Amino acid sequence: MTVEISEGPAIVAGYEYRLQVEANSPAFPEGCTLAAQLRARVSDATVIATLTTENGGLVRKSDTVVEIVIAPEAGAGLSAGSVVLDMVRTDLVPPRHLQFTLEIPVVRPVTRGL
Numbered sequence: 001m002t003v004e005i006s007e008g009p010a011i012v013a014g015y016e017y018r019l020q021v022e023a024n025s026p027a028f029p030e031g032c033t034l035a036a037q038l039r040a041r042v043s044d045a046t047v048i049a050t051l052t053t054e055n056g057g058l059v060r061k062s063d064t065v066v067e068i069v070i071a072p073e074a075g076a077g078l079s080a081g082s083v084v085l086d087m088v089r090t091d092l093v094p095p096r097h098l099q100f101t102l103e104i105p106v107v108r109p110v111t112r113g114l
Contacts, residue, residue: 010105013078019104021087026063027038027098033091034058034066038074038083043069048083049074058087068102080108 011017028034035079036058038049049070051057056076059067066087082105 008104010073010107011078011083013080013106014072014076015109016072017068017075017104019068020061021066021068021102023064023066023098027089028060028066029063030060031091032060033061033087034069034087035090035095036068036085036087038070038085040079040081040083042084048078048102051085052090071076075106078106078108081106 001033009017033053035053036051037047038051039047049057050066051070053060057069057071061067061070068085082103084101084103086101087098089098
């Protein structure tokens, strides 16, 4: 298993978050459907938000790029620290895990509720 760590933007709780993820191969072909669950830790039973291509939380940009979109209301109650997510192709039978996990830092802003 290969582990690669890349720096990226933190989620600012209560504000929209967008992050584009690029694969080395065509992991997101046209017509694919995707799902991801946002949790505080991998072991948590509680799902903070479910992101899908259907609800706009995962947006296919190309065969190799998908954009993660976390709406302000989904991230409003997040505590400072981090959250995790992974991604599954739901158009395949059985659904296929894309074998990566993201840990995204979360910060609480001083200015919020606007």
